[in-house]
Amino acid sequence: MDTEPSDEVIVVGGGIAGLTTAVMLAESGRRVEVWARESAGRTTSAVAGGLWWPYRIEPEPLVGAWALESLAVYEALAARPRETGVRLLDGVHRGVRLDELGEWAGRVPGLREVAGGLAARLPVIDMPVHLGWLRERLAKAGGAVREREVTDLAAVPAPVVVNCTGLGARSLVPDPAVRPVRGQLVVVANPGVGTWYTSADHSSATSTYFIPQPGGLLLGGTAEEDDWSLEPDPDTAAAIVARCAAVRPEIAGARVLGHRVGLRPARDAVRLERETLPDGRVIVHNYGHGGAGVTVAWGCAREAAALTTPAA
Incomplete structure (x- = not known):
């Protein structure tokens, strides 16, 4: 300049x-x-x-x-x-309760407890x-x-x-x-899923979630501490699909469109x-x-x- x-x-x-x-x-x-x-x-x-x-x-x-x-x-x-x-x-955070979250959660419009978790339009x-x-x-x-x-x-x-x-x-x-926290996703042709879903254990390196996007249904995921690899792992991808299909069976036969890996900048x-x-x-x-x-x-x-x- x-x-x-x-x-x-x-x-x-x-x-x-x-x-x-x-x-x-x-x-x-x-x-x-x-x-x-x-x-x-x-x-x-x-x-x-x-x-x-x-x-x-x-x-x-x-x-x-x-x-x-x-x-x-x-x-x-x-x-x-x-x-x-x-x-x-609309979607559901499975395994989460309002009393586990901070004061901010009470100010999220429509966030409410449902059987097994929290529902919201986000x-x-x-x-x-x-x-x-x-x-x-x-x-x-x-x-x-x-x-x-x-x-x-x-x-x-x-x-x-x-x-x-x-x-x-x-x-x-x-x-x-x-430090990196590695996240791997699988993108599949959406078999008709119109809501998002998450089930995450912060102490675990794996989670289960799916998020509808215009380019396909995003399936996840992982949270692998200090892992720098940007290469998708086939076994990890298969496990992600299986976990998501256990929640929505129609995901099991969805055509795989691609794989994504990102490194979250954790601190x-x-x-x-x-x-x-x-x-x-x-x-x-x-x-x-x-x-x-x-x-x-x-x-x-x-x-x-x-x-x-x-x-x-």
Whole structure:
């Protein structure tokens, strides 16, 4: 860049956290570029299941507020599903009770106890469509996305840098507290399933869920700590289909359309804070969202954007 005006921000990372934060900043009048190592379609966000729900993310009191703020945004975006990729769908979280959740759960519209779990009508986000829509919204606000790899945050030529690098923060910051939690999905031709379903044990490396998306029914899943493999495992895929078919038998014969693997950027607590460099420039960190980057995206983006201002 030739100039470095005081209102200029470079957001490093082109997944859901980076794009949402960039949109928030650009629409507030800041000059924003997103520097992404890879296209949005190759990010962890692109392979996410896309169901709004706080999953494998801490600390819960802050997460609840971020998630509720994001929920309100998604509910509004669901009025334009083809454009935004956001729809509201009914479903059940099996094995969950309201009294096991934080205060935030009491503020989720329609969330109620049913036999064996909780039922609700929640946002389901078609991630490839939604990421594309975010990039278009950023462009309309005057922002841009560049494919550029960053190896040193302090060397990024802007007065304010926002670090939304997810798992990349492990080596880039460096922050060894960020670690991968591997998730594998199977995409099948939807045999007529119109509702989502989850059954997750946070102490287990496996879970059972299915989420209807326009491109097929997403079946999951796994939560394999410290596993860096991006290659789908055939045995794991077969076990995923079997678990889902035990809930909805028609899934057993569904045609497999593809396999997805993503590495959730887990951390004991989301890092959302401002760091001032020796030369006075600012880095705002917004990473470590685990399995709920989509769920908290807008709440975290608002807080990260606020931290970029001199008064922060």
